[in-house]
Amino acid sequence: MNQKRTRIPLPHPPPYRQSRASFWLTLLVGLLITFAIGASxxxxxxxxxxxxxxxxxxxxxxxxxxxxxxxxxxxxxxxxSLVPLMLVSVALFGLRIYLKVRK
Structure with missing residues (x-):
């Protein structure tokens, strides 16, 4: 018997949707890092x-x-000057991770 005909398709989980709290927390951390870079x-x-x-x-x-x-x-x-460079690298790394998780 062919397995494709007898197999019941499994339900797929819903796609990941970011919660409001994590969205605003991510935005707040980004703004704080941006403010620290600007102040430095x-x-x-x-x-x-x-x-x-x-x-x-x-x-x-x-x-x-x-x-x-x-x-x-x-x-x-x-x-x-090393402090803003470090903060920019942390911000870019965090943005990269955020965009990878979001996909």
């Missing part, structure tokens, strides 16, 4: 314009001036 870039641009940068470590804050301490100033600019 604003602080770096403001430091480049003013010529002074303040460290963002947890200890006592130190301010470096471009004219008086150029090496430490530029090191701190590069160091603080």
């Amino acid at each position: 870039i604003y602080m770096i641009i403001d430091s480049l314009i003013s010529g002074s940068i303040t460290t963002t470590n947890r200890g006592p804050r130190t301010t470096y001036l471009r004219d008086l301490q150029p090496r430490r100033y530029w090191f701190e600019v590069v160091w603080q």
